Amino acid sequence: MENFSQIFTLLAENEGIGLNLDILETGVINIVALVAILVYTGRDFLGSILEERKTNIVKGVQDAEDRLNEAERRLSEAQKQLSQAQVVISEIKNETIATKRILLKSDADQSKKDLATRFSRALSTFRTKERQIFLEVKQQIILLVLKRSVVQAQQTFGTQERATSLISETINKLEGDLL
DSSP states (O other): OHHHHHHHHHHHHHTTTOOOHHHHHHTTTHHHHHHHHHHHHHHHHHHHHHHHHHHHHHHHHHHHHHHHHHHHHHHHHHHHHHHHHHHHHHHHHHHHHHHHHHHHHHHHHHHHHHHHHHHHHHHHHHHHHHHHHHHHHHHHHHHHHHHHHHHHHHHHOOHHHHHHHHHHHHHHHHHHHHH
C-alpha cells in the first residue's frame, strides 16, 4: 500500500505522465537489436519447432479426415445392412402372415371335418334311437292288440280250453310275423 501511495506522490511532483521521444534514452534501439538477434539466431530453432508443429497439425487433420472417411464408409455399410435387415424383416412378416392364414384355413378345415363327423354320428344315433322307439311302439301296439284279442276271445269263447288253444295259435302266427 505504501508503494502505491509513492507512485501517486511521484506523479504529482513530476507534473504527470509524459511521453519520452528520445530514442537513445528510452532504449528502443536496444530492444530492436535484441529482437533482431533473437530472430536471426532463433530462426532455425523456431523454424524446426514450427515445422514440426505444422507437420503434426497436418498429420492430425489427415488422420481426422481418414477417420471421417472410415466413419462415412461404415455408416453407408450400416445403412445398407439396415435396409437389408428391413427387407428380411418384411419377408419374415409376410411369411408369418401366410403361415398364419394357412394354419387358420387348416384349423377351419379340420373343424369342419370334426363337425361333419359329429353331425353324422349324432344323425346315426338319432336314427338308431328312432328305430328302437319304433320297435318299442310296435311291441306295445302288438301287446295291446293281443290283450284285446284275449279279452274278445274270452267273451266270444266261453270255455277256457278253446280260448287258450286259439290264443296260442294266434300268438304263434304273430310271432312269426314279428320276427
